[in-house]
Each structure stands twice: as structure tokens, then as C-alpha cells.
Amino acid sequence: GNSVTQMEGPVTLSEEAFLTINCTYTATGYPSLFWYVQYPGEGLQLLLKATKADDKGSNKGFEATYRKETTSFHLEKGSVQVSDSAVYFCALSGRNRDDKIIFGKGTRLHILP
């Protein structure tokens, strides 16, 4: 079945550091891929998505590229801020009508000032 594996946290970085959170997936066909972010005490928000191979999703300085050859969708940001401290979830969905989104377990990110 479909699954998502993302790096375990917590990840701790200093402000302005480069961020990478790794995500790989297993799926049949051509899934859609997502990154969600959860700020403290909040629900999940869609951060970015990509629906086909080689697509790059981007938002708020974050980027992720859909790599079918490596089945990966790594999240990157060139210069993180304290306000980026949150939990990040990688996720995928199939293309059938009633497919559901499969979430990774989340990676907690701490940014130190």
C-alpha cells in the first residue's frame, strides 16, 4: 500500500540556517505529494503541493520537488526563521476518486534565535 517516510525529529537549527527535511514515499501510479505545517496549538495547514513528476511546489520560502526517480519530496528552505518552528508533515494521495491522504509521522523543527 501507499506510505510516507520522513526523517525523525526533532531538528534544531539556528536562525538563517539552511533547512532540509527528507521525505520518501511508496505508491503505485502517480500520487500527488504535499507538505503540511502545524504551528503550536493549531491544526495542519497546507504548505505546498506537487501533482506530477518534476513539479516544484513553493510557498513562504519553502520548496519541494517531486522526484519520481528517487520517490522523494524533500522540503527545503534557504534561511529559516524562529517563526518557522513547527511540525512538518509529508503526505501523499492517490488519484482515485475516493483515495485518502496518507500522512507521515511529522518532523518537529526548532529554530534557535
Next chain:
Amino acid sequence: DVKVTQSSRYLVKRTGEKVFLECVQDMDHENMFWYRQDPGLGLRLIYFSYDVKMKEKGDIPEGYSVSREKKERFSLILESASTNQTSMYLCASSLRGRVFGGYTFGSGTRLTVV
């Protein structure tokens, strides 16, 4: 702005109580979902619904039930609350057949059962 609204942010209930968690969306979405979130376990799907009066079990339905009498409202019911149901509960919705658009989540209800 489109919204999924969960009725309570924080809730404290006693063991054995019947608990209702309410979720309302204003986007005319067919699909609605209930998850619980626990440290180290990520999101686990409890129940979901593709339409009014429809419900499907997710991965961990034991101890829970749901009600969907109107399209915009999806209620999660803990028939007899227990301490192991202390958790963060998240509601989400989406358009049917357009899951590639992602889910819209509510802000969550943190339930403590004492």
C-alpha cells in the same frame, strides 16, 4: 476565507462521560474526516464520511462513533470516555474526487479525560 471550525479548543471530561466533538465546514465539501494526533504516532484516522448519512471506519474506530446528518457538520462521539482517549482531535474536509487539492483542517480540540 474557507473554514473548518471545531467547536472547542480545549475540553476536560470525566471518565465514562459521553463526549461530543463538533466540526462544521463552510466549503460545501462532501468529504469529512476525524483524526487523533498523539506524540510519536502522528495522525491516525478514526472515521470519515463521503456524504450525508454515510460513514466509514478508519484505522482506529474502537470507542468512537460519528454522525453526519447535514453536509456541513460531522460529529465525533466518544460513547464512554476513557483516559486513553486523551488526545488532540483534528477534523478535516475536502471535495470528493479532488483529493489532489488537499484537506482543509480545523484548529483541533485538545481533549483531556480525567
